[in-house]
Amino acid sequence: MNKRVLITTAIDYINGQPHLGHALEKIQADVLARYFRQQGREVYFLSGTDENSLKNVQTAEKVGKPILDFVNEYYLKFYNLKKELNLSYDDFIRTTEPRHISGVTKLWQACKKDIYMKEYTGLYCVGCEAFYTEDELIDGLCPEHKIKPELITENNYFFKLSEYQDRLDKALTDKQYLIIPDSRLSETLSFVHSGLKDICVSRLASRSKGWGIKVPDDLGQTIWVWFDALSNYINAIGYSEDQEKFKKWWQESEVIHVVGKGVSRFHAVYWPAMLLSAGLKLPDKLFVHGYITTEGEKMSKSLGKTVDPVEMAQKYGSDVLRYYLLREIPAYEDGDFSEARLKERYNTDLANGLGNLLARVLALAESHEFSLKENDLEKEIQQTEKQYHQYMSVFRFNEALNEIWRLISKADEYISLEKPWEKKDESEKIIKNLSSLIWVLGKVAYMLNPFMPKTSDLVLRSLQLINQPMEKWPNLKLSLKKEGILFPRI
Numbered sequence: 241m242n243k244r245v246l247i248t249t250a251i252d253y254i255n256g257q258p259h260l261g262h263a264l265e266k267i268q269a270d271v272l273a274r275y276f277r278q279q280g281r282e283v284y285f286l287s288g289t290d291e292n293s294l295k296n297v298q299t300a301e302k303v304g305k306p307i308l309d310f311v312n313e314y315y316l317k318f319y320n321l322k323k324e325l326n327l328s329y330d331d332f333i334r335t336t337e338p339r340h341i342s343g344v345t346k347l348w349q350a351c352k353k354d355i356y357m358k359e360y361t362g363l364y365c366v367g368c369e370a371f372y373t374e375d376e377l378i379d380g381l382c383p384e385h386k387i388k389p390e391l392i393t394e395n396n397y398f399f400k401l402s403e404y405q406d407r408l409d410k411a412l413t414d415k416q417y418l419i420i421p422d423s424r425l426s427e428t429l430s431f432v433h434s435g436l437k438d439i440c441v442s443r444l445a446s447r448s449k450g451w452g453i454k455v456p457d458d459l460g461q462t463i464w465v466w467f468d469a470l471s472n473y474i475n476a477i478g479y480s481e482d483q484e485k486f487k488k489w490w491q492e493s494e495v496i497h498v499v500g501k502g503v504s505r506f507h508a509v510y511w512p513a514m515l516l517s518a519g520l521k522l523p524d525k526l527f528v529h530g531y532i533t534t535e536g537e538k539m540s541k542s543l544g545k546t547v548d549p550v551e552m553a554q555k556y557g558s559d560v561l562r563y564y565l566l567r568e569i570p571a572y573e574d575g576d577f578s579e580a581r582l583k584e585r586y587n588t589d590l591a592n593g594l595g596n597l598l599a600r601v602l603a604l605a606e607s608h609e610f611s612l613k614e615n616d617l618e619k620e621i622q623q624t625e626k627q628y629h630q631y632m633s634v635f636r637f638n639e640a641l642n643e644i645w646r647l648i649s650k651a652d653e654y655i656s657l658e659k660p661w662e663k664k665d666e667s668e669k670i671i672k673n674l675s676s677l678i679w680v681l682g683k684v685a686y687m688l689n690p691f692m693p694k695t696s697d698l699v700l701r702s703l704q705l706i707n708q709p710m711e712k713w714p715n716l717k718l719s720l721k722k723e724g725i726l727f728p729r730i
Contacts, residue, residue, distance in 0.1 A: 244282045244493035247273050248473050250503055251288040251335065254314040255299035256546075260577055261500065261532045262318070263325055263549035264565050268529060268637060269498040270327045271566065274690035275632055277328075284489050286476050288333035289315045292452040293465045294443075295366050307451050311336060324550045326558040326693060333476040335469060343475030344453050344468050350518035354400040360440055363389035369465045370506075371440060384502050397442040397461060404513040405436045417512055417522045420635055421572040424501065424528040428508040439510060441467045470511045473497070474520070495523040502538075504528045527635045530574040532565070538574075547577055559692040560586055560727075566691055567641045587729050593648050594684070595727035598699060601677045604660055605720040608671060612713045616676040620650045621683050628687050637691070644687050651680040678703055682713065698726060 249269045252262055266287060273285035291311040300310035315334055322329055333340055348355070362371040367385035382389055409432050411417045412425065419425040442461040445454065452462035471479070473495075478485035499507050504526070512522050531538045534545050553561045564582045567589070569575030615621070624647040631640040660673040682705050689696035700706040702723045708716065 242492075242494040243280075244284075244489070245276050246284045246286065246473075246477065246489050246493050246495045247276070248285075248495075248497050249287045250497075250499040250507075251290040251333070251469055251472050252318050253293055253295060254289050254291060254311060254318060255293070255295045256314075258318050258321055258549060259546035260549050260552070260565070261538075263321065263561070264532055264569060265498055265500060265529060266321055266327055267325060267562050267565055268527075268571070268635070270325075270329075271637055271690045272496065272498070272635070273328055273330075274693065278686075278689060283330070284477065284493070285328060285330045286333065286473065287327075287329050287331075288472055288476070289318050289335065290465065290469045290472075291315065291334055291336045292468050293369050294448050294451075295369070297449050297451050298366065307449070308336075321549065324553045324558065325562065331476050333472050335472060339478075339481060340472055340475045341453055342480040344463060344471050345456055346480045347471045347474070347514065347518055348456055348463060348467070350520075351399065351514055354403060354517045355397050355441065356400070357395060357397050359393065359395050360398070361391065361393040362440070364392045365389045368502075392447075394444050394447075396440045396444070397455060397458075398438045399441045399467070399514070399517070401436045401439050401510065401513050404516050405432060407516055408432055408436070408509060408513060411512060411522060412508070417508075418525045419504075419508055420525060420527045423572070424504055424508070424526075428504065431505065432509065436509070436513075440464065466506055466510065467514065470506060470514065473523075491521050494525070495521075496525045496527065497523055498527050498529070501528050501530055529571060530569070532569060533574050533576045552579075552582075556582065556586065557694075559695045560590065563590065563641070563692055566637045569638070571635055571637045571639070583730055586727065589645060590727040591729045593645060594695075594699075595725065597648055597651055597677075598681060598702060598726055599722075600655060601674065601681060602702060602720055602722050604670070605674050605678070605718075606722055608667070608674060609717060609719045610671040610674055611715070611717055612675050612678060612682075614672045614675045615679045616672065617650065617654060617680050620647060621680060625683070625687070640687075641691060644684055647680060647684060651677055654680075678705075678718070679713075682710075686710070695726070702726075 247269050249265050252258070269285065273283050276283050296311060297307055300307040303310065319332055321327060364371050365382040365385060365387065367387060368382060372382060372389055377383065380388060412419065412429055412432065419428055441464045442455050443464060445460055445462045448462045452465065453468050455461040455463055474486065474490055477489040497507055507526055515522055534547065537545055549561065564585050568581060568585060624643050627643045628640050631643065654676065658673050660670045663670040681699060682703055685696045685699035697706060704716070704718050704720065705713065
């Protein structure tokens, strides 16, 4: 296993407020980053904003603001998710930054042998920033944004995607570039096998009102926003200006992209073809998650169906929101958001589950001093850890959390069976019971850290295990006391 890992999210269009779908992806990637750091790996966690799209130009015009002022204001709304959702980005790239612009230009030049100009007429969805064929539309509408595409005829530059069909097929089939889950791999291979056509990679600069990155040596053309945007992953790590950094984090690291299913084709087909053309290493893994729906429909700015993640995080706490999204929304599929269901999960899993277990253990331990030399629940802990790591390796976050809560249930069963509160005159037995329960809570907190970092720290602090390596736990002398309620019922 490579000790280094680069983890990226898709970069977001900033033509509106962030919604819960944006939050889900960032939180999933953050869980991976924290998990790998916990495993001793060196992590570079990257996110950012896509600021060169035509939809940003159109939205700025609607609100009567210069486009530069508009993107400078709106990128902050996405950057500030870092604080509100307790994300651990190492870097955040804007596609208007010099490091990105120079990287896009360099990548264009590296792919130039596969770029040519021709006249083209096609159906263009501004929301997707992509052309569609008639058979890809649903009732004449873009399948993603439910709007009618524009019919556009232009002289534009094209990329020879068709030249890379066989190499892409092999890379995907051999899992050199591993797509998770398998259903998304099958979907991608089906598209590749249907026959790849060359793709348009520029637009007339006049149509984008002069906004965007110009084609080298042709100022009348703007580079297609997806050719532009996809390269953020290499531009942030020095592709154009720091070859040592680029070599370290791209060429010599495991690279994992985390994206939503709506942009999977861009990442699973177009992006690796561009990299092959430029002579660069392919990413290692592409994790494609589903959508958060509301009333059964995709959460989307353009569809007018959104939930504000900042409002939810401020109302319930970032850890609670993180827990709900990661436990309730299936990692590989769509899942519906319900605030009522969030409250139900909070009371059942957090207040009555983890919070109640911690309170019971602290109440039992208050009049005792003990060490953690014995553990009746070691077998259950080991089984849970094995399943937990297996699920984390394939990004099944909801299943990993299920395993943690099964262990919490085992601890509750152990308390009911042992009845330590009845052993007032049997100090050795009650100390053994408490030692076992604290081992469980300590391991729960450790496994929970990537998902709920604040809660993990609170539990470990309550158990006097904060910043204590696990191998030292048996040698610690503990004297615990009751703390405040971890999760008051709502």
